[in-house]
Amino acid sequence: MRRDRHGRGLRGPLYPATLPAASSRAEKFDALVLDALEPIEARWRHELTKLDVAVDEVPEVREDVPASQAEGILHDGSVPLSRLVPAGVDRAGLPTRARIVLYRRPLEARAKDPAELADLVHDVLVEQVASYLGVEPDIIDGE
Numbered sequence: 398m399r400r401d402r403h404g405r406g407l408r409g410p411l412y413p414a415t416l417p418a419a420s421s422r423a424e425k426f427d428a429l430v431l432d433a434l435e436p437i438e439a440r441w442r443h444e445l446t447k448l449d450v451a452v453d454e455v456p457e458v459r460e461d462v463p464a465s466q467a468e469g470i471l472h473d474g475s476v477p478l479s480r481l482v483p484a485g486v487d488r489a490g491l492p493t494r495a496r497i498v499l500y501r502r503p504l505e506a507r508a509k510d511p512a513e514l515a516d517l518v519h520d521v522l523v524e525q526v527a528s529y530l531g532v533e534p535d536i537i538d539g540e
Contacts, residue, residue: 429518430499455502479521
C-alpha cells in the first residue's frame with residue numbers, strides 16, 4: 398500500500414475482503430440478482446438454457462426511438478428498468494444468445510431499502526422471463 402509523502406496514509410484495506418462491507422454497490426447488486434434468479438432458474442432450468450442475464454449501470458437512451466415503442470423494455474414511466482434482447486446475429490455475423498439486461502441505477506433509485514430492492518429485482522426478472530417464454534408472470538412465479 399502506498400503512503401503519502403509524509404509517510405502516513407492508508408496502511409491497509411478498511412475492511413477485510415471476506416466481510417460483506419468490503420463489497421461495492423455493484424457487487425452487492427450482482428449478488429442480489431443471482432439470488433433473485435436462483436429460484437426461477439431452478440424451476441425453469443431447461444427452458445432458460447439459451448438465456449443470459451446481465452447487469453448494466455444505466456440504460457442507453459436513444460433519441461430516435463420513443464420509449465413507448467421500444468420492444469422488450471420494461472419501463473417505470475419513461476425510465477427503462479430492464480431490457481430483453483432477443484437472440485440474433487451481431488455485426489461480425491456471429492450468433493448471439495438472448496439476454497435480459499437489468500439496469501442497476503434505475504432499480505436502486507426506486508427502492509427505499511434493500512428488501513424492497515430485492516422484491517423489485519425479483520419482479521422485474523419474473524416479468525422479463527415471462528416475456529421471453531411467452532407466458533404469464535404468475536406462471537413463472539409459481540403462484
